[in-house]
Amino acid sequence: MDWLKKTDASEGNTKKTKLSPWNILIVDDDDQIHLITRQALRRFTFQDRTLKFYSAYSAGEARDFLVSEENQFAVILLDVVMEEDDSGLKLADFIRHECKNSYTRIILRTGQPGVAPEYSVIKDYDIDAYKNKTELKQSDLEALFYTSLRSYRDINSLKKQRSNIEQLVDSITSISTAKNLPEFASSLLKQIEGFTGTDRGQLLLEPTESFTVSKGRQKTRVLAMTPESINIYQEEDMQSLEGRIHDLINNSMINHQDIKEHPYYIHYQKTQRGNEIIMALKSREPLTEEDEKLLNLFSSNVSLSYENLMLHDEIQESQRLLIRLLGGAMESRSRETGSHVNRVGDFAAFLAELYGKTADFIECIQMAAPLHDVGKVGTPDAILNKPGALTAEEWITMKEHSMEGYEILKNTDNPIINMAARIALDHHERWDGGGYPGGKIAEDISVEGQIVSLVDVTDALLSNRCYKKAWPFEKAVGIIEEGSGTQFNPELVELFVQNKDAFLEIFNKNPD
Incomplete structure (x- = not known):
């Protein structure tokens, strides 16, 4: 691996990258x-x-x-x-x-x-x-x-943003088959290689007792991936990293911050459990602002997924990571917080439980619901973040995100993503048939679409948006009640109203 070769520390950073014409x-x-x-x-x-x-x-x-x-x-x-x-x-x-x-x-x-x-x-x-x-x-x-x-x-x-989302969705299947840390790292880093043009990546971990070869010993380990192989290096191998990347990684760990110095991008994060994680990437061309945003989202969630992989069910937590990442990426583009997609997932799971759905359905909808607006990847920023009312033409463009999200997510072998596709398609349908994109009526709308339709509107009413201030809770509940039998399934509205205090508690636990 090139990074584990001794080189002149001054080499490789004096030449300015020549951009392609x-x-x-x-x-x-x-x-x-x-x-x-x-x-x-x-x-x-x-x-x-x-x-x-x-x-x-x-x-x-x-x-x-x-x-x-x-x-x-x-x-x-x-x-x-x-x-x-x-x-x-x-x-x-x-x-x-x-x-x-x-x-x-x-x-x-x-x-x-x-x-x-x-x-x-x-x-x-x-x-x-x-x-x-x-x-x-x-x-x-x-x-x-x-x-x-x-x-x-x-x-x-x-076009690139849509491709990024599609690549990440496709990666869920391969990530879910990982049975150990090298397989997991390989799957994730291959995705980074795809959507940023990265030549190779390294995931560095500064673990506490939970992440060591021998429990209780603190030791730095390096996971390195190339298209040919993935290797685990020990602390002493850090000294073999080529000069400049070694210095940048050390600076990042000492100063607890990201470092950008082409061709290197170093992302630093300290997790809630106290683990310091550094992801070091080497890219062929300078990263764009969008690349950096996506990498920050990706890298931040990777660290949480790594811990959960070791402590909990690795397959389920890996899926949850990428789904939250995709939903959060869309909310980031529309200047809404990642808390919105988390709350929609929690609201949907709770309402599904009240509605008598199975444990599998509840678990599935909690992970699938955050992807309801993934189709907004194709919606221009000027429309997503417009502070005033949309024009008729802009509204037509905005409504396309339901079908766009369905097209991105459909036809997979993964039940969570399949449910997410139905949610993306149906969450703007109305019980009376006046919704979009299909004008479906009542039970023709998928149950998951009915549920997410109600909880998405609820959270939107309770949250600050670029076009409005947050509404008082009782006023929001009144709007949901008014939509019973027209916009929403009346049974779901009744369950929501009967348990409104529990929904408010969920909202307050995950504020913006």
């Missing part, structure tokens, strides 16, 4: 257009990344570039008239519909602007701009590229 495809049958474009944008940079140009002189040649998996283009400058009068429009249609590429930004350019109406082209083919070839001034092109690259960056950011 933005790939740009110019599609035009006029060689001069290629030359002028390259010349005008030769010094252009966006987020410290330069442009790398590719040239295609026909729509057919461009298709060859586009079907190659090696080429992912941020922006395509596309001539409308080439082999045929509408070659560019046909290529745009090919990109959007046959290639299923909705993220590359397309700028159409033409010497015959009257050939196709500008509005219809932009609307039908998701075009960023439709420009006359005479608009080739450097300032015009730079303005276009700033706008288009920002759009490309933001689209890919949302």
